[in-house]
Amino acid sequence: MELDERKVKILKAIIQNYQETGEPVGSRTISKYTDLNLSSATIRNEMADLEEMGLIVQPHTSAGRIPTDQGYRLYVDQLMADKDKEVAQIKDFMVQKVDRLEQLLRQIARFLAANTNYATMISAPSVSNSKVKFLQLSRMGEDKLLVTVVVEGNIVKNTILDMERHMSDDDILHLSFHLNNTLNGLTMAQINLGLITKLKEVAGPNADVVEKVLEAVADAISMEGEVPIYTSGATNIFKYPELTTDDTASQIIGTLEEKQQLAELLTANLNDEDKQGIQIYIGNENSVQAMKDCSVVTATYELKDGLQGTIGIVGPKRMDYDKVVTVLKNVMAQLDTMFKKD
């Protein structure tokens, strides 16, 4: 069977109508509210074909049709028209001065949730490939050592160590200076065993401190896979009856709250060149079981030098893909200009 232009128009109409109402769409509706000027009977014939092709289904015999995952996939891949609106508002929003990355991300999440009516999640940039920019040791009290590590993107991490043996101020200053000089500009991958051994040699009796400091550095760079994730608008889920069967809603919201499962979803494509832009997962296509009745749209953002994270929008399968994609693109663009100037 061939998917001619008319079938495409009908499919599109079904998807869009279902998007708005959440109810199965009947032939009469299509016949009336499109510019095809066909009777419902004709539409019915076409719909039977579309069903045979696996693009739509009836929830029960005497109901209208709703799109299948496959139907959405076709729509997303081929039929989505790029729109260009909604830009102005976003610009306004971003202008508020935000000095902290964390708050910026929270704000973006909130903004997206409020504007799309879907749930939003954002992973903070992971710095896995990032370089050490600055490192410093300072004595704090008698026996504690404060390690401050700054990595590219001006992300600062602190660790407080217990010193096992006394170190003089001079020792600390020297070690601090030396470590900073040696490690500056290196990525984690470049801090290899040879380098570590050499550092320890130079430190002599303070080798154990060097070890602890390196641990702290590793921690700062890799964040131990504990990427912070911010979410907003989980309760938007309640706006879609098809997701509000008690158990489904509970699972989705639970997943959004616990966050750690989201990490897989959001960090999956980070290092995959092919999947940089916007990705759409329909129904079971996403890896999180609790979200099998949802669609997830993700977008990878990059602040600077490999400092990248992901934004995700979670909604019903009938989500307004056009709108979501447009809004995401705009946010990306905004982030881009914000951070290029920095």
Next chain:
Amino acid sequence: MELDERKVKILKAIIQNYQETGEPVGSRTISKYTDLNLSSATIRNEMADLEEMGLIVQPHTSAGRIPTDQGYRLYVDQLMADKDKEVAQIKDFMVQKVDRLEQLLRQIARFLAANTNYATMISAPSVSNSKVKFLQLSRMGEDKLLVTVVVEGNIVKNTILDMERHMSDDDILHLSFHLNNTLNGLTMAQINLGLITKLKEVAGPNADVVEKVLEAVADAISMEGEVPIYTSGATNIFKYPELTTDDTASQIIGTLEEKQQLAELLTANLNDEDKQGIQIYIGNENSVQAMKDCSVVTATYELKDGLQGTIGIVGPKRMDYDKVVTVLKNVMAQLDTMFKKD
């Protein structure tokens, strides 16, 4: 009308039964499942009295009774028996070594949510009355200055400043040294205008840097009222049908997600000597509108020297107050021993 012992027993029985079932409790149930050995008719008479006193109500004419807010209040204030179980498990749980405060709090939240079947929230310790413990400036690149502030409780804050005019390494070192010496051990309240003016004088041409640094310090100490709050188990709400009327659940979960409203609730009693221990808010007694159908139990914890925060448990009005209070007390005790040793 007098509240004699028998009435009290009946009220208690109603509350406890309703706690378990969530269904209105009838006279026959009470007659059968208490050791009062009274017929249902007698119970009915007593119940009519209790209703007149405003302690219980009927949802509709031919239903059993459920406790009113006032009934719960009486129960909580006078009838609750202290139990002492559940301790062992908690000890075990806490033993896992946790090195970061944030993670500890998250873990506690998770633990409480899992063990009580209610939603849990924890505010991180607010450092409003805390002292500066360590302060340091470091040059970072050509024109940036890294300010590191450590306050009591080893909470570290970093700020990166742009320097408007060039400062030599020596200048920075001196200023850093001087500021550290001057501010060390002071609370925000003690950093007054006189002190600030003096500091600026000493800094001479770098007065503007001093100003920015002081801003950063203030920021670190006060956290600008932005106390981080961790939540867990929001979806436990779904376990209680009376809270699962679409709108109610959505509002509660939304509030838990947005967090900022919780801050009021959790920080309200921090500086009130009278309200240090455990507080119970029933229904409308708590200030958050969205939770008017819930009860909230809060407990203030103190880590060290005025470093205090609050734990809150949110559940239905028929929550198991005894259990919640016991568990909270235990967690408090654990926190105490953990931090006294530090």
Next chain:
DNA sequence: GTTAGCACTCATTTGTCTTGAGTGCTAATT
């Protein structure tokens, strides 16, 4: 190829009846 028409399906809504848990009141019992 398109459409009008019709018989058919079936989820949903509406209305009616029944059931049963629970009450309040009164009169008998202790």
Next chain:
DNA sequence: AATTAGCACTCAAGACAAATGAGTGCTAAC
């Protein structure tokens, strides 16, 4: 005077049947 048995009454919830209506597929006419 307190307790209880008994009975009439109320009302939410469940069961069932009928009515509704949105939607379909098929056939025959245009």
